[in-house]
Amino acid sequence: MLKNAVITLLLALSATLGYFLYAQSPASASAPTTAPSLSPVGKVLTALREDPALANTLVGFCLLDPSGKVVATHNAQLALIPASALKTLTTATALEVLGPDFTFPTELRATAPLSENGILPGDLIIKGGGDPTLALPDLKALVKILQEQGLKSITGRVIGDATFFPETIAGDFWDWSDVGNGYGAPCAGLNLNHNRYTAHFSASQKEDDPAKFLKATPELPAVTFTNRVLTGSADSGDGVSLYGGPFATNIHAHGTIPLGSNDFPIDGAVPDPALFTAHHLDRLLRAAGITIGDKPTAEYHQPTTAEHLLHTHHSAPLSKIITHLHAVSDNHEAESLYRLLGARAKQDPATAIRAHWKQRGLDLPSLRLVDGSGLGRANTISAHDLARLQFVTRQGPQGQLYHDSLLVRMDGALHYKPGAMSGIQTFAGFIQSAAGHEYAFALLYNHAPSRQTTSPWTTQLLQSINALQPQ
Numbered sequence: 001m002l003k004n005a006v007i008t009l010l011l012a013l014s015a016t017l018g019y020f021l022y023a024q025s026p027a028s029a030s031a032p033t034t035a036p037s038l039s040p041v042g043k044v045l046t047a048l049r050e051d052p053a054l055a056n057t058l059v060g061f062c063l064l065d066p067s068g069k070v071v072a073t074h075n076a077q078l079a080l081i082p083a084s085a086l087k088t089l090t091t092a093t094a095l096e097v098l099g100p101d102f103t104f105p106t107e108l109r110a111t112a113p114l115s116e117n118g119i120l121p122g123d124l125i126i127k128g129g130g131d132p133t134l135a136l137p138d139l140k141a142l143v144k145i146l147q148e149q150g151l152k153s154i155t156g157r158v159i160g161d162a163t164f165f166p167e168t169i170a171g172d173f174w175d176w177s178d179v180g181n182g183y184g185a186p187c188a189g190l191n192l193n194h195n196r197y198t199a200h201f202s203a204s205q206k207e208d209d210p211a212k213f214l215k216a217t218p219e220l221p222a223v224t225f226t227n228r229v230l231t232g233s234a235d236s237g238d239g240v241s242l243y244g245g246p247f248a249t250n251i252h253a254h255g256t257i258p259l260g261s262n263d264f265p266i267d268g269a270v271p272d273p274a275l276f277t278a279h280h281l282d283r284l285l286r287a288a289g290i291t292i293g294d295k296p297t298a299e300y301h302q303p304t305t306a307e308h309l310l311h312t313h314h315s316a317p318l319s320k321i322i323t324h325l326h327a328v329s330d331n332h333e334a335e336s337l338y339r340l341l342g343a344r345a346k347q348d349p350a351t352a353i354r355a356h357w358k359q360r361g362l363d364l365p366s367l368r369l370v371d372g373s374g375l376g377r378a379n380t381i382s383a384h385d386l387a388r389l390q391f392v393t394r395q396g397p398q399g400q401l402y403h404d405s406l407l408v409r410m411d412g413a414l415h416y417k418p419g420a421m422s423g424i425q426t427f428a429g430f431i432q433s434a435a436g437h438e439y440a441f442a443l444l445y446n447h448a449p450s451r452q453t454t455s456p457w458t459t460q461l462l463q464s465i466n467a468l469q470p471q
Contacts, residue, residue, distance in 0.1 A: 040464035041072040044457070049074065053453050058446040060383035063465060066437050068391050070384070079366040079380040080444040083419030084329045085426035086374035086381065089367075089389060091322045091405070093353050094337040095398040096360075097344070100319035104131030104336075106190070108142060108313075109306035111156065118152030125306040126281055127161040128190025128274070130343070131315045132336035135193050136218065136280060138313060143284045145311050157294035158285065159304055160278030164189030165339045167300035169273065170246045173376030180244035180251060182267025184375060187335035188300070192277040193218065194332045195270040199242060199253060203231040203261040211257050216268070221279040221296075223271065224250050232256030242268040274298035323405040326417055331373035338372020362392045374419055386428050386442035394430065394440065403430060413466055423447050425454050433468040441465065 041063060048059065062076040070076070094102075106129055111122035126142075128134075162169075169186035170179050178184030185195035200214040213227040229240055240255035248271040257264040270276045278296035286292060315321065325333040341356075342349030350369040357364060366382035393402050406415040406429050416429030428442040443461065445454045 039072070040467050041461065044460045044464045045072065045074050048457050048461075051457070053449060054457075057448045057454075058444075060442070060444040060446075061461070062383040062387040062442050064387050064391050064440040066439070068388075068395075068440075071439075073384070076384040076387075077366065077382050079368070079382050080426075080446045081377055081421075081424055082374055082379055082381050082386065082428075082444060083421045083424045083426045084331075084374045085386065085417055085419035085428040085442070085444070086369075086379050087325065087329065087334045087372070087419070088386075088393075088417050088428050089353065089369070089381075090334050090338050090341075090372040091325060092389060092393040092396075092398075092402055093341060093356055094318060095322065095402055096393075096396055097341060097356055098318055100317060100398060100401055102318040104133070104315040104340075105129040106131050106134055106138075106313045106315075108146070108310040109304075110308040110310055111304075111306045113308050114149065114151060114310070116150075118150045120151060120154045120156075122154075123156035123159050123304070123306070124154050124281075124285075124310075125159045125161050125304050126190065126277060127304070127306070128164055128188065128277075130164050130187075130189055130191075130336050130340050131313075132187070132191055132194060132330075132333040133315050133321060134191055134277070134313070139192070139277075139281050139284055142281070142311065142313060143288050143290075146285070146290070147288060149310065151290055153291045154285070155293045157292065158278045158282040158296040160190050160274035160276075160281075160296070160298040161304050162189035162274035162298065162300045163303040165343060168246075169300075171335070171371040171373075171376050173370045173378040175377075176243070176245075177241055178375060179246065180242040180248075180269055182269055183331055185269040185332045186246050186271075186273060187332060187339060188273040190274045190277050190298075191332070191336070192270070192273065192280060194330070195273045195276070196332075197268050197270055199225070199240075199251075199266045199268050201227075201229055201240070201253075201257050201261070201264045201266065203257050203259050203264065205231075207231055207233060207259055211261075211264075213253065214263065218276075218280060219283075220270065221272075221275055222249055226250060226252045228252065228254045230256050231259055234259040238264075238266065240266045242266060244269060244271050247271055272298060274300060319401055319405070322402075326405050326407060329417075329419070331375050334373035335371060341372075357389070357392070360392060360396065362388060364389070375421075377421070383442040383444055386444070387440050390428055390430060390440040390442065394438075406430075410462065410466065414462060420451070425451060425458070427458065431462060431465045433466055435469050437468070439465055439468070 061074040063072040107127040109125040211229040244251040275298035282296040345352035368380040419426035
C-alpha cells in the first residue's frame with residue numbers, strides 16, 4: 001500500500017512540475033489562448049469555426065491588446081501562406097535598418113574623362129543601385145544633365161550595369177504564370193518603369209477570331225511576340241496572360257480580350273531590365289543629337305570599371321516609397337527592398353531580416369521566407385508571428401511612420417495591409433476599438449473557396465474588435 005501511495009504521489013508531483021515548467025517557459029508565455037466565448041470577438045470566432053462553407057479552409061487569427069498580450073486566437077500558431085501581407089515584414093525591416101530618409105542611388109559613369117570638345121572616348125555606364133522607381137522622365141533628366149556638361153559624342157556604347165543585385169532576377173518560387181506579367185516583374189540592380197511594359201491588342205470583328213497584337217510600350221529591345229490572343233465576348237474583360245520570364249527573347253500572349261476593343265492594354269514584365277534601361281537611355285541620347293558609336297548592352301555579372309563619376313540620381317525617400325508600396329501592393333518595390341537588405345548585410349536577405357528581428361527580441365519560428373513580396377507560395381508565417389511583428393514594429397523607432405503608411409479604413413480606426421492570391425486572403429495591421437485602445441492583429445485564410453465567402457467574416461471580426469471595451 002505504502003509503495004503504491006509513493007508512486008501515486010510521485011506521478012502527481014511530476015505532472016504538477018511539468019505543468020509549471022510549461023506555463024513558465026518562453027514559448028508558452030507567448031502562446032496564444034482562445035478568445036473567451038462570450039466576448040464579441042470570441043462569438044465571431046465560434047461562428048466562423050462552425051461555418052460549413054469554410055470547412056476546408058485554414059483560418060489563422062491572432063489579436064494582441066495594447067500591451068502585446070494575446071487576447072483572441074484561432075489556429076494562431078499554424079504556418080500559413082501570407083500573400084502580400086508578408087510585405088509588412090520587408091517594409092518594417094527596411095524602415096528600421098535603412099531609415100525613412102534613405103534613397104536609392106543611380107550613377108552615370110564613364111570609362112574615360114569627357115574631353116573639352118564634348119567627346120567621351122569610351123563607354124557611358126548607367127550603374128544601378130537597386131532603385132525600383134527609376135522611370136523614363138528620370139532618364140530624360142539625366143540626358144539634359146549630360147548635355148549641360150557638354151556631352152556631344154560617345155565613341156563606345158551605353159552599358160546598363162545591374163551587378164548591384166544578384167543576376168537571378170526573379171524569385172525561385174514564383175509561378176510560371178507570374179513571371180511574364182506586370183505584377184511579377186523581375187528585380188535587378190538596374191530597373192526602369194518598375195520593369196513593366198504594356199502590350200496593346202485590338203479585337204477582331206467577331207468572337208473567337210484572332211485579336212491583333214499592335215505594339216509594346218515602352219519598346220522592348222531584342223524581343224519578339226507570339227500572339228495567340230482571341231476575341232472574347234463584349235463583357236469578357238482581361239483574360240490575357242503573357243508568358244516570358246527573365247531574359248526571354250520571345251513572349252507568348254494567350255487568352256481573350258473583349259469584343260469591340262480597339263486598343264486593349266495588358267501589363268507585362270520586362271525580361272531584361274538592364275538592357276531595357278540602356279536601350280532607352282541610348283535612344284534619348286541619340287534623339288538629343290548625341291552620337292554613339294555602338295549598340296547598348298547590359299551587364300549582370302561582372303561590374304564594369306568606370307572611374308569617372310558624371311552624376312548621381314537619387315530616388316524619393318524610403319518613407320514615400322513604402323507608402324506607395326503599401327497603397328498598391330507593389331511586388332517590384334518590395335523585392336528591391338528585400339534584396340537591398342541582403343546586399344547591405346552581405347548575406348542572404350532572409351538571413352539578414354531574421355537577424356534584425358532577433359536582436360529586437362522577436363523570434364519568428366513559423367517564418368519561411370523565400371522573397372520579399374509574398375508572391376511565392378513557399379512563404380509561410382503564422383498569425384501569431386505576423387501579429388507580433390506588427391506590435392513590435394509599432395513600439396519601435398519607426399512605429400508611427402510605419403502605422404501611417406498602411407491603408408486606412410473604418411473612418412481611420414483600421415490601418416492594415418491586405419494580401420490576396422488564388423485561394424488566399426490575408427490582413428495584418430492595427431485596429432482601434434471604440435474605447436480608444438489600439439490592437440495589433442493578423443488574419444489569414446488559406447484554401448478559401450472565394451472572397452465572397454471570407455469577406456463577411458473579416459468584416460464581422462474587425463467590427464467586433466472595434467466594439468471591444470476595456471476589461
